[in-house]
Amino acid sequence: MTTATMTPTASVEELKMQQDVSFAKKGLVFAVLSGMSWGLGGVILSLAFAAPLFLEEAYWLLAPLTVGALHDSFCALWLLGFNTVTGRLKELGRTLRSKTVRPVVLGAIFGGPIAMSSYMLGVKFAGPAYVMPITALYPAVASIFAAIFLKEKIGMRAWCGLFLCVVGGIVIGYTPPEGSLGNEFYLGIAFALVATFGWGIEGVLATSGMDLLDPAVALNVRQITSSTVYMLVVLPLAGGYVLLGPGLMDASIGWVFPVAALAGAFSYLCWYRAMNMTGVSRAMAINITYSLWGIFFSAVFTEVEITANIIIGALVITTGMVLVVGNPKEMTSLRDV
Numbered sequence: 514m515t516t517a518t519m520t521p522t523a524s525v526e527e528l529k530m531q532q533d534v535s536f537a538k539k540g541l542v543f544a545v546l547s548g549m550s551w552g553l554g555g556v557i558l559s560l561a562f563a564a565p566l567f568l569e570e571a572y573w574l575l576a577p578l579t580v581g582a583l584h585d586s587f588c589a590l591w592l593l594g595f596n597t598v599t600g601r602l603k604e605l606g607r608t609l610r611s612k613t614v615r616p617v618v619l620g621a622i623f624g625g626p627i628a629m630s631s632y633m634l635g636v637k638f639a640g641p642a643y644v645m646p647i648t649a650l651y652p653a654v655a656s657i658f659a660a661i662f663l664k665e666k667i668g669m670r671a672w673c674g675l676f677l678c679v680v681g682g683i684v685i686g687y688t689p690p691e692g693s694l695g696n697e698f699y700l701g702i703a704f705a706l707v708a709t710f711g712w713g714i715e716g717v718l719a720t721s722g723m724d725l726l727d728p729a730v731a732l733n734v735r736q737i738t739s740s741t742v743y744m745l746v747v748l749p750l751a752g753g754y755v756l757l758g759p760g761l762m763d764a765s766i767g768w769v770f771p772v773a774a775l776a777g778a779f780s781y782l783c784w785y786r787a788m789n790m791t792g793v794s795r796a797m798a799i800n801i802t803y804s805l806w807g808i809f810f811s812a813v814f815t816e817v818e819i820t821a822n823i824i825i826g827a828l829v830i831t832t833g834m835v836l837v838v839g840n841p842k843e844m845t846s847l848r849d850v
Contacts, residue, residue: 540790544799547783552645552806554776556814557769558584558633559641564766566759575752577633579760580770582743585625587774588781589736595778596733605730609737613725618738620718625739626747628711631704639701642817645807646685646827647705650678652801654713659792662717674836678801681829685822716788728785735781804830 558580561567567576596605608614635644653675660667719731748754761767780803787796804827811817 540787540792540796541799543783543790544787544796545802547780547787548800548802549806550776550780550783551800552803553810554773554780555632555636555641555645555803555807556810557776558773559636559815561760561766561769562637564760564763566756566763567766572752572756573637574634575748575756577637578630578743578747578751579756581626581629581633582740582748583757583760583770584774584777585629585736585743586740587771588778589733589740591771591775591778592729592733592736592782595782596729599729601727601730601733604727605733608726608730608734614731614734616718616721617726617731617734620715621735621738622742623711623718624715624735626742628708628715629739630747631707631711635701635703635705635708637701638697639705640811640817641815642808642811642819642823643685643698644701644705644708646681646804646823646830647702648709648712649681649801649804649830650706651709651713651716653678654710655716658714658717662721670836674833677833677836678830681826681831681833683826684829685826719785719788728789729782732778732781732785736778801830 561580562576566572567580569576593605596602632644632648635647656667656671656675715735719735748757761770784796784800787800790796808819808823808827812819
């Protein structure tokens with residue numbers, strides 16, 4: 514009688530565990546797709562800096578900020594179209610008026626004007642093949658804040674993995690590429706570190722907000738907030754809108770912004786969904802494969818030299834990522850790593 518009573522309970526618990534593991538695994542797939550598309554989008558976006566207009570010394574600050582503003586603005590439009598087609602437009606309006614959206618809006622400021630601007634400056638001065646692996650350190654920042662504010666449990670294995678991520682970033686940024694201006698290169702690395710911090714904070718804030726919000730709607734709010742701050746605050750302070758029109762009308766680079774933004778919108782959709790499904794630390798850790806995809810796409814689409822430092826550092830970061838992700842069979846607690 515006792516056995517008969519316990520068996521159904523055990524079966525229900527086992528079924529729930531299987532469902533949780535399946536849910537978490539799907540989250541990891543979204544994280545991988547996010548990394549792949551972000552790596553592609555970042556390399557495409559970097560092509561804008563080859564245009565003579567964006568190479569003028571007088572626009573050393575305005576050019577990357579304009580690129581960032583166009584990227585997030587097109588992202589907002591792509592996502593608005595996605596939410597319209599999928600019937601989420603009314604939900605978007607309700608979300609914008611709700612109090613639950615505040616963490617997402619705050620995260621958008623950290624991840625958009627602060628992190629994205631720093632990322633663009635980093636790409637301008639150091640190049641995407643170097644900047645992407647450096648910004649892949651953001652899970653370390655996110656994990657610390659997630660442990661504090663979201664009560665995620667970070668085990669010793671995961672901390673070792675995050676440490677390897679940091680080591681890999683240092684290996685990549687230690688030696689400038691041959692022929693680069695040393696000061697500009699290290700300035701680019703410094704901006705990449707600022708972007709790392711901004712995206713780490715955004716991940717935690719976005720996840721706390723998405724407990725009550727649809728990820729696609731939350732992301733659209735994120736990009737609307739970011740593009741609005743760019744257009745109304747960042748660009749006016751940096752020198753105005755003088756590069757917007759010419760940049761979009763330039764036949765050689767005009768296509769870059771909507772195409773890179775489409776890849777970025779897809780990447781963010783996968784990223785937000787992955788964080789919501791499998792926890793901040795784990796999703797971010799596997800998402801950083803974008804450092805490897807960035808190297809691959811840089812080799813395909815640009816003339817950057819792929820040095821031993823880049824390859825070794827990226828492999829070290831990936832090893833750290835694997836340690837953080839851990840055994841898929843242990844994923845039943847989505848916020849334990």
